[in-house]
C-alpha cells in the first residue's frame with residue numbers, strides 16, 4: 001500500500017480487507033462476526049485460500065507492506081499486488097481506490113458505460129436542472145429514467161430497498177452494541193447508551209417494535225435531535241468496529257444518509273418504499289455530480305469530500321422528499337456543502353473514530369438544517385449555485401495541505417496521542 005492508503009491502512013482495516021478480498025469473500029454477504037476468526041487463521045497458518053479455491057503461502061507480516069513514504073502519482077490511495085508463480089514468472093498489478101468504493105486498475109480505460117445512451121445525460125447540477133425543467137420531472141424521476149438504461153425499474157427499486165434494509169440493520173445493531181472500539185484509542189461506544197436513555201426502559205423485541213417505541217416518544221426538538229445523532233453514531237461505531245455499513249458515499253461518512261433518511265422515515269411520516277426510493281435516487285445523483293466535478297475521496301479533498309458530500313446528498317434528498325422543488329433540492333445540497341468547505345481529514349491514529357464518528361452527527365444535522373433553509377427559501381435569490389460550490393470545493397481540495405488529506409500527519413492526529421492515559 002502506498003500514500004494515504006498506507007498511512008491510514010491499519011486504522012481503516014485495509015490489510016484485513018485485502019486479505020478477505022484475496023480469499024474472494026464478498027463484502028456484501030460475508031458474515032462480519034467471522035472476520036477476526038478468519039484473519040487469525042491466516043496469521044497462524046501463514047496460508048490463504050486464494051479466491052476460496054487455491055491455497056497459497058501467505059504470511060501477512062511479510063506479504064503486506066505499508067509504504068508510508070511512497071506515493072504514486074495518479075492517486076494517493078494506491079495498492080500493488082505482486083505474485084511469484086512456481087515456474088518463476090512474476091506478475092504485478094496496481095489498483096487505485098478512488099473514493100466511494102470505486103477501484104481503478106492501472107492501465108485500464110474508464111470502465112465501459114460509453115456504449116450506453118442515457119436519456120438524460122448529466123455532468124453537473126445545471127445539466128440536471130435543465131432536464132428537470134424541460135421534462136417537468138423531479139430529480140429522482142430523471143435519475144430513474146437514466147438508471148433504466150441499465151436495469152428494469154423493479155430491479156432498481158428492490159436494489160434500493162435492499163440497501164435501505166442493510167442501513168436499518170446497521171443502525172439497529174449499532175444501537176445495541178456496547179463496549180470499546182478496537183484500535184487502541186479506547187473510544188467507548190455511545191449509541192447504545194443514548195438509545196437506552198431515550199427509550200427510558202420501553203420494551204421491544206425487534207426492529208419494528210423498536211421504531212414503534214421511538215415514535216411513541218413524540219417529536220420534541222431535543223428528542224428528535226438526539227435520535228438523529230444516535231442513528232449516525234450507531235452506524236459509524238459499527239464502521240469503526242469493522243461491521244457492515246453501506247458506503248454512502250464513503251465508509252467514514254456512512255452514517256449521514258441513514259441518519260437523515262431514518263429521521264425522515266420515523267419523524268416525518270416518510271416510511272414508504274416509494275419515498276425511500278425517491279430519497280436514494282436523489283442522493284445518489286448529487287453524489288455523482290460531486291464525483292464528476294470534484295471528488296468524493298478524502299485522500300484527494302479532505303473531509304469536505306466525505307462528510308460534506310454525504311451531507312449535501314442527504315440535504316437534496318430530504319428536500320425533494322419533503323415536497324421541495326428541484327431548485328430547492330439543489331439549493332439544499334449547495335447550502336450543506338457551503339458549510340463544510342475546507343473541512344480537513346485528520347483521524348487520530350488513522351482510526352475512523354475521532355473525529356469521524358461524531359462528525360457524522362454534524363453532517364446529518366447540517367443536512368436537515370440545509371433542507372429546512374432551502375424549503376423556506378426562494379432559490380432564485382441564492383447567490384451560490386451547486387456547481388459553483390462544487391468548483392470551490394475542488395479548488396479548496398487542490399489548495400489543501402496533504403497533511404489534511406487522510407494521512408493522519410496533521411490536525412487532531414498529531415495533537416492527540418493514541419495511547420491516552422486512563423485517568
Ligand code: SF4
Nearest residue numbers: 252298303306345356
Ligand atoms: S476525518 Fe472525515 S474524511 Fe477523514 S476518515 Fe474521518 S470521516 Fe473520513
